[in-house]
Amino acid sequence: MMLAIPAVLSHEEVRAFRQDLRDASWRDGRATAGPVAERVKANQQLADDDPVAAQLGSLILERLARNERFLAGALPLKVLPPRFNRYAGGGVYGDHVDAAVFSVPGSPHRLRSDLSATLFLSEPDDYDGGELVIDGEFGPTCIKLPAGHMALYSARTVHRVTTVTRGERLAAFFWIESMVRETERREMLLELDDAIRALRVDTPDHPSVVRLTGLYHNLLRSWSQT
Incomplete structure (x- = not known):
């Protein structure tokens, strides 16, 4: 990356x-x-x-x-x-x-x-x-x-x-x-973060915003080493 x-x-x-x-x-x-x-x-x-x-x-x-x-x-x-x-x-x-x-x-x-x-x-x-x-x-x-x-x-x-x-x-x-040691996981989190930001701009009230944000933080919680 x-x-x-x-x-x-x-x-x-x-x-x-x-x-x-x-x-x-x-x-x-x-x-x-x-x-x-x-x-x-x-x-x-x-x-x-x-x-x-x-x-x-x-x-x-x-x-x-x-x-x-x-x-x-x-x-x-x-x-x-x-x-x-x-x-x-x-x-x-x-x-x-x-x-x-x-x-x-x-x-x-x-x-x-x-x-x-x-x-x-x-x-x-x-x-x-x-x-x-x-x-x-x-x-x-x-x-x-x-x-x-x-x-x-x-x-x-x-x-x-x-x-x-x-x-x-x-x-x-x-x-x-x-916080996330593996390159591939950091790349996936960045791609997911970019998608969430784009969705928030286009349709900020879409229910998927909350679900995807939750997915992002749950993945970060699972993968982070702090």
């Missing part, structure tokens, strides 16, 4: 983010990669305890807490504080799979990575290359979204970021532990 979530950040917020990130303390991104990923990773990141990252990450989490599409698609139980990366001058990240478990910085807690998220902070025309490519059952999916839009996808997939040959690609990235 790949879900594009539009307008997580406004145009004004994106501009402010880029301004704050322009003078940030970027570090070699390989410092956070495992022994396999570090061989194919060539980008820059902010440290987990960087104050700029903490401030901007908090704003992203605030926006996501009110984003109905994100809540419906991810069914989040835990969200790792967002991190930030930069690709420029040949920056690239080859084929890799995200770690299964992450430690939450500054706490004893851990998070299972069911979903990965990339929030684009650069406009597509501002850089060449830099596509997020996700391998799936029917071949690769190439993603290059407008600034402020976010891609949500399974953390189990092999994925990569193609070489940036012009300009600069800025993004926030993070992981989500879902």
Whole structure:
């Protein structure tokens, strides 16, 4: 599943983010990669305890807490504080799979990575290359979204970021532990939620609205791990 979530950040917020990130303390991104990923990773990141990252990450989490599409698609139980990366001058990240478990910085807690998220902070025309490519059952999916839009996808997939040959690609990235662990069940719940929303718009008083809503919550009750 790949879900594009539009307008997580406004145009004004994106501009402010880029301004704050322009003078940030970027570090070699390989410092956070495992022994396999570090061989194919060539980008820059902010440290987990960087104050700029903490401030901007908090704003992203605030926006996501009110984003109905994100809540419906991810069914989040835990969200790792967002991190930030930069690709420029040949920056690239080859084929890799995200770690299964992450430690939450500054706490004893851990998070299972069911979903990965990339929030684009650069406009597509501002850089060449830099596509997020996700391998799936029917071949690769190439993603290059407008600034402020976010891609949500399974953390189990092999994925990569193609070489940036012009300009600069800025993004926030993070992981989500879902209340519903299985991808197929999350997809079914999202499809059912979409159908209920459409029915409520077309015929809000139809008795099936209540029955389908009850079915949705009973499935969530049966499948959730909280």
